[in-house]
Amino acid sequence: MLWIAIRMLTGDAQKFYGLVFGIAFSTLLITQQLTIFVNLIERGASGTYNVSNADIWVMDPVSRTTDVAYAMPATALDKVRSVPGVEWAVPHLRSQASVRTKDGDLEGVAVIGVDDATLIGLPKRMLEGSPDVLSQPDSVIIDDVGMTRMFPDGSPIGERLELNDQRAVIRGIADAIPSFTSTVVLYTKYSQALNYVPGTRNRLSFVLVGAEEPAQAKALSERIERETGLKAQTRDEFAQDGIDFIIENTGIPLNFGITVALGFIVGVAIVGLTFSLFIRDNIKQFGALKAIGVTNAKIRRMVAVQAGLVGLTGYGLGVLGTVIFIWSFSADPTFKGFYIPWQIPLISALAVFVILALTGWLALRNVLKTEPASVFR
Amino acid sequence: MGQPLDTTAIGGCNPEAAICTREVTRDFRAGQQTITVLHGIDLDIRAGELTFLVGESGSGKTTLISIMCGILWPTLGEVKVFGTDIYELGDTELVEFRLNNIGFIFQQYNLIPSIDAANNAAVPLIAQGMDRIEAREKAVAMLEKLNIGDQASKLPSQLSGGQQQRVAIARALVHEPRLVVCDEPTAALDATSGRRVMDLLREVAVAEDRACIIVTHDNRIFDLADRILVLEDGKITHDGKDMPEGH
Numbered sequence: 001m002l003w004i005a006i007r008m009l010t011g012d013a014q015k016f017y018g019l020v021f022g023i024a025f026s027t028l029l030i031t032q033q034l035t036i037f038v039n040l041i042e043r044g045a046s047g048t049y050n051v052s053n054a055d056i057w058v059m060d061p062v063s064r065t066t067d068v069a070y071a072m073p074a075t076a077l078d079k080v081r082s083v084p085g086v087e088w089a090v091p092h093l094r095s096q097a098s099v100r101t102k103d104g105d106l107e108g109v110a111v112i113g114v115d116d117a118t119l120i121g122l123p124k125r126m127l128e129g130s131p132d133v134l135s136q137p138d139s140v141i142i143d144d145v146g147m148t149r150m151f152p153d154g155s156p157i158g159e160r161l162e163l164n165d166q167r168a169v170i171r172g173i174a175d176a177i178p179s180f181t182s183t184v185v186l187y188t189k190y191s192q193a194l195n196y197v198p199g200t201r202n203r204l205s206f207v208l209v210g211a212e213e214p215a216q217a218k219a220l221s222e223r224i225e226r227e228t229g230l231k232a233q234t235r236d237e238f239a240q241d242g243i244d245f246i247i248e249n250t251g252i253p254l255n256f257g258i259t260v261a262l263g264f265i266v267g268v269a270i271v272g273l274t275f276s277l278f279i280r281d282n283i284k285q286f287g288a289l290k291a292i293g294v295t296n297a298k299i300r301r302m303v304a305v306q307a308g309l310v311g312l313t314g315y316g317l318g319v320l321g322t323v324i325f326i327w328s329f330s331a332d333p334t335f336k337g338f339y340i341p342w343q344i345p346l347i348s349a350l351a352v353f354v355i356l357a358l359t360g361w362l363a364l365r366n367v368l369k370t371e372p373a374s375v376f377r
Numbered sequence: 378m379g380q381p382l383d384t385t386a387i388g389g390c391n392p393e394a395a396i397c398t399r400e401v402t403r404d405f406r407a408g409q410q411t412i413t414v415l416h417g418i419d420l421d422i423r424a425g426e427l428t429f430l431v432g433e434s435g436s437g438k439t440t441l442i443s444i445m446c447g448i449l450w451p452t453l454g455e456v457k458v459f460g461t462d463i464y465e466l467g468d469t470e471l472v473e474f475r476l477n478n479i480g481f482i483f484q485q486y487n488l489i490p491s492i493d494a495a496n497n498a499a500v501p502l503i504a505q506g507m508d509r510i511e512a513r514e515k516a517v518a519m520l521e522k523l524n525i526g527d528q529a530s531k532l533p534s535q536l537s538g539g540q541q542q543r544v545a546i547a548r549a550l551v552h553e554p555r556l557v558v559c560d561e562p563t564a565a566l567d568a569t570s571g572r573r574v575m576d577l578l579r580e581v582a583v584a585e586d587r588a589c590i591i592v593t594h595d596n597r598i599f600d601l602a603d604r605i606l607v608l609e610d611g612k613i614t615h616d617g618k619d620m621p622e623g624h
Binding site for chain 2: 001003004007008010011012284285287288289290291292293294295297298371372373375
């Protein structure tokens with residue numbers, strides 16, 4: 001009987017495709033929007049993830065994220081270095097600046113000062129050049145977002161910039177995770193960054209710490225807090241704070257939530273309507289089957305199989321559509337590094353299940369209510 | 378044939394009767410009103426006979442046939458089909474009883490449009506749980522018996538009305554039911570086709586151990602009946618080989 005159910009469904013091509021489209025559209029909307037949402041808010045942690053070798057970030061107690069930080073006095077570095085369990089500690093500066101390109105355009109940039117000696121604070125990979133270029137005078141390394149945005153027509157290597165009224169020369173390109181706002185990032189040595197960024201008394205944004213025992217980073221961060229009075233967070237904690245900051249301070253979760261809800265509602269509307277039409281058109285056949293001797297349990301299984309087929313096909317197409325979308329935009333820096341977390345297809349599958357269960361149940365009610373005797377009328 | 382059955386046997390029903398109804402009454406509610414469609418019908422249908430149930434629209438024949446084949450509960454009375462009091466059965470048992478004992482031929486055929494003639498005819502066997510390939514083979518054999526074996530792979534939309542009717546007959550007979558119920562089998566056919574379908578039904582549906590009831594008001598085929606029951610206002614007003622005068 002299940003085979004007959006499938007043939008009944010696929011035999012009405014118009015409605016079958018309508019149902020599949022409804023589910024595929026819902027799945028695409030839910031999966032794609034959730035994927036963009038998750039990847040976008042994870043960008044809140046990009047500043048942390050770009051510094052892969054720091055186990056702990058130490059900052060002023062009021063600092064919240066890599067971009068919302070209150071500078072500390074330079075003595076903070078020595079305080080942290082004196083805490084037992086700290087293998088190394090280096091200064092890290094993050095600040096905003098303006099650059100004027102040779103075409104005269106103005107661009108807001110983030111300047112990141114990395115440790116002069118170890119260059120800790122740079123992203124792990126370089127697209128062009130090596131970290132050593134920072135030893136040359138006025139050197140900066142631009143991230144790939146900046147390269148695409150400021151120099152769309154060619155390589156920026158050797159290009160001169162006017163950075164806060166001072167000369168900067170691009171000598172390398174870093175392969176970095178873009179920030180939430182896709183701001184252009186310029187990496188330079190800490191000592192050089194102090195020259196680029198307008199002076200205030202305190203300019204040390206963070207102290208990056210390597211633990212003697214990385215597995216004990218949490219305990220070490222607590223010890224640093226106790227002994228220095230500063231705020232210390234493990235890499236994962238600080239990354240999460242960056243994400244939470246975006247969730248708490250922007251309307252993004254609400255906006256994406258609305259779109260996901262719309263995807264669900266549209267799915268219910270299209271699938272519900274089409275499924276009801278399909279059942280209504282076949283009500284005589286279902287009535288005949290009931291008269292002949294097909295039990296309600298079998299009818300339920302038939303409708304469940306029809307819903308299952310529509311669900312699987314539509315869901316597969318929807319997820320495939322999302323994969324194609326992400327893949328086709330992967331070259332765009334805005335979507336760089338985007339991936340589909342495994343939980344998202346699972347959430348979409350659950351949404352599809354709920355849509356089909358709801359609409360299938362509504363449609364099934366009509367079938368079950370149909371009296372077998374109605375076939376004689 | 379023609380001998381009145383002994384209705385004083387066990388439970389008021391003669392064991393030889395294929396179908397026996399006693400005091401069958403059926404009410405329908407229409408708003409505040411209760412309309413009685415059948416008034417205490419007592420009836421015995423024999424196997425081996427082609428029985429016509431005749432009456433005007435609204436006379437209650439569809440209600441009676443629905444009750445006799447177990448798809449509509451009577452308000453009062455009892456119905457035995459081959460000795461089984463079908464309304465004493467549980468819901469699932471009654472459905473299974475229909476599946477195993479009754480073949481239906483509907484006026485609109487009610488074939489499934491997206492499967493071919495053979496698979497349509499095989500539906501009762503598939504519903505009984507038979508393997509689909511085997512069920513199809515049996516259905517094709519039945520279609521051949523009905524002279525449309527060559528149409529087995531066609532969809533209902535590719536068949537003429539008469540051919541669709543034959544597929545419906547094949548579906549009603551493929552699982553060898555003991556009772557065949559036909560609802561206006563000739564209503565949608567012209568006189569020649571209708572006659573041909575009735576000849577066919579007589580040939581394949583009427584058997585010693587099978588009862589065949591046809592609901593009709595098509596006076597072109599009354600002469601083919603072994604027995605004609607006339608229903609008027611929910612009561613049997615005539616029971617005989619021929620139609621009464623004036624009808």
